Amino acid sequence: MGMALVRRLMATNPRGIRDDELSEVGLKRRLEQTWAQPTGWLGWLMVDDHKIVGRRYIVTTFIFLILGGLAAVAMRLQLARPDSLLIGPDLYDQLFTMHGSTMMFLFAVPVMEAFAIYLVPLMVGTRNIAFPRLNAFSYWIYVAGGILLWTAFAFNTGADNGWFSYVPLAGPEFAPGKRADIWAQMITFTELSALAVSIEIICTVFKQRAPGMTLDRIPLFVWAMVVTSFIVLFAMPAVMLSSTMLILDRLVGTHFFNPAEGGDTLLWQHLFWFFGHPEVYTIFIPATGMVSAIIATFARRPVFGYLALVLALISIGILSFGLWVHHMFVTGLPRLGESFFTASSMMIAIPSGVQIFCWIATLWGRPLRFATPLLFVLGFIVNFVLGGLTGVMVASVPLDTQVHDTYFVVAHFHYVLVGGAVFPLLAAVYYWFPKITGRMLSETIGSWNFWLAFIGFNVAFFPMHILGLWGMPRRVYTYPAELGWGPLNLVSSAGALVFAASFAVLLLNVFQSFRRGAVAGDNPWGAGTLEWATSSPPPPYNFALQPVVNNREPLWAERDSMPVVTGLRVDRRELVGTSVTYAEAETREVAPDPSIWPFLAAVATTIMLVGSIFTPWAVVWGTPPIAVTLIGWFWRKGEKEDLD
């Protein structure tokens, strides 16, 4: 009987409708139907187009950037003068914890993934990300984690142990209440979503590249995201494990971090930094990918040293796992261990330096047009080199011992993270905004944005080097006037306000250009990679016919006509599956249709995770609903997508 049903379904039209049977207009109309996203409020919850999910991710991460940024502005107002009574110590503890946690877990890592979710499928020439339903699930989980953290803060239950939540301070003895638990569970949410996105990206790049896009033709941003995704797979479980241990210590009386019962507080630091240091590179590596893409376009030639850049990305990825102990130099570890980690910390400067020189070589001798994306990239090079230099300094144990937990370290990592990742990110916003919205951002406002950001950032953070060398510790809510730190702090706070203003200018530019910006066209910058081969914004199916790639910059190599694939069915969501190394067409992969189950699974997961902050029984009554939603998600009723 079953076989009969299948036969009947197949018999109606076994070949389906193929793309080469339709006219150009007919093809687009048909694809539009097949790849359309559901509408209505229920449809809104089901959406699984990588571009829409990516856009939602980008907007949400910028909301968290604003929240985290406002927390920073509040702190700078408090520190602007000595003995200030504007903000008390308890709120200040929450503010710096919320700032760090938000920026790392809710902004920096997710925003890079957000751009990847949007761009990687376009750049490799496919129609959707691999596992689009998982992608939708990851977004809802991420949003739930962010709302949890900030709602708790609104009710004065904001995390207050610093973004790395060290024990014993965050343990049951010294952190009563639920603040530390909220933080630890927020970790579970954000890491779950990051892990899901990483698998999607790896699978998209491994199996859904345009035919002909061999390993040495993959755009550098895509390479960067593959390396980043692998780092996430190996690093994130460490923080999920340690934050679970922390919750267990606090909720059911385990003793992982309790020295009185054989536990060990440094176990937390090891596990946290085994995640935490690679985490920095999951922020920085995508940024370097953005830089490589933008530099090639503005220099109007392929990036110099493609192979060296790919190898640099991979070696940074591997080395990033050999550095974590340099966060623990003052914990009294064995000398030999410290020397090893000093060496590996300095070693990572080598591939980083290779990248910088390749970029300079690419730009060298070219007539440059200083449009806003390039300005931000040049600002990145300056700021990141400064951050890299202080990085080599704090890699050495004696120097680190001197400046540990001072503002010197704060200056260092803001130069690396803001200089090294946020500047490229802003370059990316200006560079890809036309693709995402179909309109250009204003260049005039753009230069204002850049100069305010560049000056504001340096005025805010450079003085912190000096304050740190003078001995000003991190995480103090105020300081006495006699220490003489007042004037430089005032300068720093003024710089912070200018820097904050630069983001207001960015928002202004975005809002204004979104409505009235110049129409971009397919390829406003004359770039060479595939995301520019389709319209701006791209249609739901990305490419009417999937491209075939014969060159690293396909749009520069194929100026007259684009080689394409034919033979895909268009009455269901087919795309080309290719082999991992040579990208030879292997299958007609069928992408799933949108479903409500990922959203329901995210809701069920959220209820269980939030419940387990308060009672361990939540795991017992919270798991069956998750199982039900997952079964609903994976169950098949013989949809069109399942036919052979």
Added chain:
Amino acid sequence: MKTRAVIDVSALPTWAFASKSLMWWGTLGFITIETSGFGLGLASYLYLAQKAQEWPLAAPPPDLWPGIIMTVLLLISLLPNYVLKGSARAAQLASTRLGLVIMSLFGLLPLIVRVFEFRALNVSWDTNAYGSIVWLLLGLHTVHIGTDAVDTLVLTALMFTNNGYMKRRFSDVNDNAVYWDFVVVSWLPIFFLLYWFPRLVG
């Protein structure tokens, strides 16, 4: 831009096994994450053991029998699992269905043995750090058995519906079997650390 057709994919299959299948790579991705999690859990165990004056802390080592029964049971399950993979790859519906029923049982049986394992640990999670880490490791592995058991049951049910005639389901069966191999293999280092390590160093 104008286009020119250079590759015709109309004759390509719409599903495939192993490295040609997207889901296989996704499964491998999850296995990587979980390997990383298990590895860090085992490292935490060794870290705590190396910090302690005695090991196990204030408790006798776990009783061996439940652990041995579990290990033997899991190792035996590899055989029907291997046969099931063969049936799936040959797209033989009847033997695949039978294999899935057998593997569903092999998914459920260890969960019963696991109850006795927890009782044989001779320590509670809140006794000391040793108790905490052994409960965590055993719990983590139990979650994996449970997840795969449910997964196998659902897939078995699916294969008995009309959907069993859809060829791509055989690829799903293969991926599910690969995951079970991982559940078994990941148990071996945990078995060694939990049951034998305390006896070797104690």
